[in-house]
Amino acid sequence: MIRSRLKCMVILLLALFWSGQTAALAGRREAIPGPVRASVLRVVDGDTFIAEAHIWPGQRITVSVRIRGVDAPELRSRCAAEKAAARQAKAALQVLLDGGTVWISAISGGKYYGRVLADVETEPGGDVAARLLDAQLVAAYGGGRRVSFVC
Structure with missing residues (x-):
């Protein structure tokens, strides 16, 4: 028994x-196809920000968003040149996300340490990843190992 x-x-x-x-x-x-309107609360680094996503009328969640398709230099790098590049990428992302509506779409989870992965667009600026790539402030990223930026 x-x-x-x-x-x-x-x-x-x-x-x-x-x-x-x-x-x-x-x-x-x-994945959540979106788009979901979001308010940016804080830029963390050149490829991540904290947002308040407006998921339903009167319903909001705070979430860390990693921008799909890019990898920014690391602020915590031991390399002084990479740290400087990271500060420049963060400042550029701040400018891109300020002054307009932010939309996140194709939202998914994954290996990003509590962050969601998403495509990010602004009005009137458009695709944030493309703008950061065009300015050569970030590297294209599709997963896997990251590449060293300057060191």
């Missing part, structure tokens, strides 16, 4: 664990 109960508990715990893992994996693959 005790062995039977123990076996049932183990099966139940494994089932709960498996369902949680499955839900977590599914959440990484889900």
